[in-house]
Amino acid sequence: LSRSRTSSIDLHLDLAASPARGRRAALERTLREAIREGRLAPGSTLPSTRVLAGDLQLSRGTVVDAYAQLVAEGYLTARPGSVTAVADNAVPTPSQPAERPAPVARIDLRPGLLDLASTFPRAEWLRAERAVLRSAPDASFDYGDLRGAPELRTALAAYLGRARGVATTPERMVICAGFSHGLAMLLRTLRLAGVRRIGMEDPCLPAHRAIVADQGLEIAPIPVVADGISVDALEQSGADAVIVTPAHQYPTGFTMSSVRRIQLVQWAQRTRGLVIEDDYDGEFRYDRQPVGAVQGLDPEHIAYVGTTSKTLAPAVRIGWLALPPALVDPVITANQHGSAVPPALSQMTLAHLVDNGRLDRHLRRLRLNYRQRRDMLLHTLTEAAPTISITGIAAGLHVLADLSSAGTTEERVRSVAERHGIKLAYLTSHWHGPPATPMQGIVVGYARTPSPAFVDVINDLGGVLRAALAANDR
């Protein structure tokens, strides 16, 4: 047999310095590290306990115990004849570590993405989590309330009332793993209750259509108008529920007017329909007077959905539903099996950030930064294409630039942008079917590019627009 015998010298053991009772632990640790680092290869045989005990001036019992422990952990195997060897599967089959997704395009101006270096507040998060770990009762780490951690529901009910005009209580809130997960929970509940058709804004985010379709529900496209959606069309569609983005319609950026808000509530009351309010970027309002959630007008007919994906980071994976009282139990029941409540620790950490005003402070900082970016973007686009009409500027993290008004088309802009390595979202892809208007547009997200590069990136975009217009003239 070609198996090598391992001597204590290979192990870089220095146990003399260890206190007597720590020697077994030190021996175990040293062996474990040697195996993990490959200094002790799978299959190699260890010295007998007698020999190693002699070499290291340990009692034989100490070595026996250490070997036994490592056998139990799977590092070593005991072979017939008391030979102890490194287990064959002690280190994994060589395999590449899993790869990170490919790096993003050089310039990514698609909406919905963030500059994570400045958005996710690592130090604040750690500080809050430390405070939570110091004080949270042990029971917090058990299987918890399916509605989510009480601390977070309490903190958010207060925060949403103050910051977004949401009328709710901790008992009416359900924590989810982000907007898409919350929407899927709601839709599943509606489907089990017999709902078949969901109204959706036209245009809207294609990914949301996929969530509705995935739940086996029918989609009724409802035209977006400049001050909201057409409630007449909603009425005629026969939809049982409708998903809307009142604070900052995606992708047009329109804000729903008071008149439309009231019409929408009246529709819900008249038809006993449900309004699902997607408040994805409501925290980012650059006017001084904030626009509250529609939910506050009629908490019995409106389910409000919010998320941390735009305010902290997508990977935080915490969102919330503020539900009509009659929907709380059905939502829990419909989603109780194989549920995916976010970790209690994340929930309590977020609660701490909210309760201590840290989230407010963080949002204030972001708001100032985004307002400057938006101003720079508007300035550059208008300079490049003086007749361009831009909507959605009062809020959120993206604008819609009407290319038709600028005198060019999506196709022309796309061909120049792609040559410059600039990724954009195009209005045309947001319609349910054939576009309801001939308008051509680009949806520009301004939250992704890191601040130092922002001026250059926006100038590049201006250049793209100029080049597209010039192509037009030729």
Place this chain on the structure above:
Amino acid sequence: LSRSRTSSIDLHLDLAASPARGRRAALERTLREAIREGRLAPGSTLPSTRVLAGDLQLSRGTVVDAYAQLVAEGYLTARPGSVTAVADNAVPTPSQPAERPAPVARIDLRPGLLDLASTFPRAEWLRAERAVLRSAPDASFDYGDLRGAPELRTALAAYLGRARGVATTPERMVICAGFSHGLAMLLRTLRLAGVRRIGMEDPCLPAHRAIVADQGLEIAPIPVVADGISVDALEQSGADAVIVTPAHQYPTGFTMSSVRRIQLVQWAQRTRGLVIEDDYDGEFRYDRQPVGAVQGLDPEHIAYVGTTSKTLAPAVRIGWLALPPALVDPVITANQHGSAVPPALSQMTLAHLVDNGRLDRHLRRLRLNYRQRRDMLLHTLTEAAPTISITGIAAGLHVLADLSSAGTTEERVRSVAERHGIKLAYLTSHWHGPPATPMQGIVVGYARTPSPAFVDVINDLGGVLRAALAANDR
């Protein structure tokens, strides 16, 4: 109008000490706190900017900016005539904070529950998270790979190979939010692929039956035998997949023998069926030679599911699937809409604990403690009922005590236990239909009771058994 005027004195402002540029921030903070704590009630009017600036010796612009910021945050409202007041919804409608679930029964010996004071390693978790926050690239906080964080898949593939004999790679792993979530993901995938019938051990955990039924799948009960499940019965059931607990069958505690393991693999190969291996407590093995996962015998036909719910805490909400290569994409596709990947930070923190051997060390500590508890439990039960037969003692966190062998019944034990405030799980509730054997039993979990109370609690259980036997004699 009864609204009070607020003077700067009410605000406990002490700005003199602040550096000039921090004064606006200090003013904002003070106002926010006063509103949150109710010192400034909703509706109360603030001093004019001119008056407050004079009182505090600040520039008027500073006060104007601070008010504007608090208006934008929803704390204040600007009323006609430049009057600024505390917003009506600045503090939430009085409502009880959400309540924690009721405290557990005085003595809870049901299986599946942990003593969270000793199980969740708060300090280790925080240390690992600090290290992760210091070094993780910003891209880690973006929408990530739907399979889960690459760091965690890499760490777990190595760990599972070493500790559980699982043959997998990071590419074949999918991270989920715990066992139930992972099972639901798998079952949904199978259903979409046309699978209709799932074999389940009889007896098994009732909650798992609910997950299968919730996915609209049919259950084929497969009898548990002393060395596994009846593979003949599985064959005859026509099931397309089967859920098994080979390391420590729940609730009987049986370990699946090599013969049954091979039969099971042969069934999967012959019928192209899928074995779903639920390795819920495989880390806790008190024999020195660990029993590896069945998955290692045939990674193409066995989907392995593991979780942190028994090793760290249920609220960690991280589990994993090690999948046959052909199932990876279908699982991702079937669960991509409204998915609930755990937060990246939790995933990377767990990866750090695994990579640094901290999880191993933690498990070693737990294993020693649980082995002592198990020994004490066996001693006490055997003393109270000398003829009692107890299974499942080699591993896991529960045993099955056969009451028939002791000469009593579930009903008698239950009536005494309930009088003593002791919660137990009873074998009878674990059958799919009528019990397959007349055996009566209690399933005793020994991981929940905190260590200092354990001796007393187990003595109480011994007393219950004695009393039940005495009732028998009368």
